[in-house]
Amino acid sequence: MSAPPLAILCCAGDQPLEVAKAARANGREPFLIPVQGVATADFAAFANEPWRLGALGALFATLRSRGVGEIALIGAMTRPDWRDLRLDWGALKRADDIAKMFNGGDDSLLRGVIALIEREGVKVVGALDIAPALAAAQGPAGRVQPVAEDEAAAKIGFALLEAISPFDVGQSCVVMGGRVVAVEGAEGTDAMLQRVADLRAAGRLRAKGAAGLLVKAPKSGQDLRVDLPTIGAKTIAGAKAAGLGGLALASGKVLIADRAATLAAADAAGLFVFGAR
């Protein structure tokens, strides 16, 4: 039972290339479709065919002609202005659906794109489906080991994230001294870490025992194809500035971007990064 031909729709940043390499290492050679004006990496090492946003008919024709069975949408997508889209015939036929997609938030837009693609018989998969090695696995990912107190704190954090899961708030929190001291909202993980750093600098948070940690996990039922929790070198720097001891990530469900560099940064900062739950 071999996997069907795989395509990667490549948006901004290095992540599409990283995922493509991991898929190749995993034994699945991907065909890349860089979005023109959006994709930024150099895809020369892979078979690829650039695509103009809006030319939905052309995209589906390419997928069909190559027999693509699965596609992943990877990389940062700036929300396009629909007035800038030059729709081809395949897109015009679906103009109603596209208009609806643009009326919702970013998630609704992506979910709409996924639905449109899947209606063509191509399964949309996530980065971790085709490159599971990019996720934090169970246990320490870097060289620094958490202590038992950190693992207990991680449990508290994961329990809080599960409790707020139905509210679609944030994907992370900070636990310090056995207590949740910060919950991520619309500000995002980096701003939350900055807040913890500020509170510590102001002497308003004193850690007893272990230094505390960032806990990150998707909401239960979250579509990881649309919204994949990710950490990177910036997260490590933020955790370090907040005086934390490390990061606890929902194993198999949080992507470690630019893995080698990110884990090297964690090692250098003396921070643990471990997968749990």
Next chain:
Amino acid sequence: MSAPPLAILCCAGDQPLEVAKAARANGREPFLIPVQGVATADFAAFANEPWRLGALGALFATLRSRGVGEIALIGAMTRPDWRDLRLDWGALKRADDIAKMFNGGDDSLLRGVIALIEREGVKVVGALDIAPALAAAQGPAGRVQPVAEDEAAAKIGFALLEAISPFDVGQSCVVMGGRVVAVEGAEGTDAMLQRVADLRAAGRLRAKGAAGLLVKAPKSGQDLRVDLPTIGAKTIAGAKAAGLGGLALASGKVLIADRAATLAAADAAGLFVFGAR
């Protein structure tokens, strides 16, 4: 069945006086015990006897001689340095308990004080037990009325606060466009509102429909004698700066400090303040 003689141990700020007046209006004339060097208001309108922190024996003697059956601890207490306390004989007899109290956090200190007093047979009550009119009651407290969408948003906020209640995080959150966008942590309510104001200024939060609201409630099982959720003019200013439409407060469980001025400020800012749940 008339209520037993009532004392109020008065710490910093105007709240002790406000509570005393409300108790009087409620038909219970309180005897005030301003803490020397801590209490700041003018208590001349009430029978009172200043008390030196540390003279625990003297406090208990006063309570006994006046037949005090209930006491409320009101106002802001800066954590005293135990080395500055000149303990009297009554305190020295309880030195072990006092040392233990000082080893914990502020809550532990207050809980210790409450336990010590109750061991003397005097019941410790909260501000809202003796002055329930100071709390937000069910319905609008000011002149501005919430709309149905606000009440639905308040339900979401109260549900979130209940979900995080076991984690001892914060007492408030901000709901906007049907979604929780900020959860209070160690930073406190004012800093959370500032964060929402910043996110809006940066264009990262766009409210659809109603402007959104601050939702505030104690944790379930929270000892309101130790930690009473409170809003005031500063909260109103913060909510206004965050572009919110108003405040939803757990009815009967959140104190509106300096009530007349706070509600006048809300009216002037066009913000509703309503009690619900």
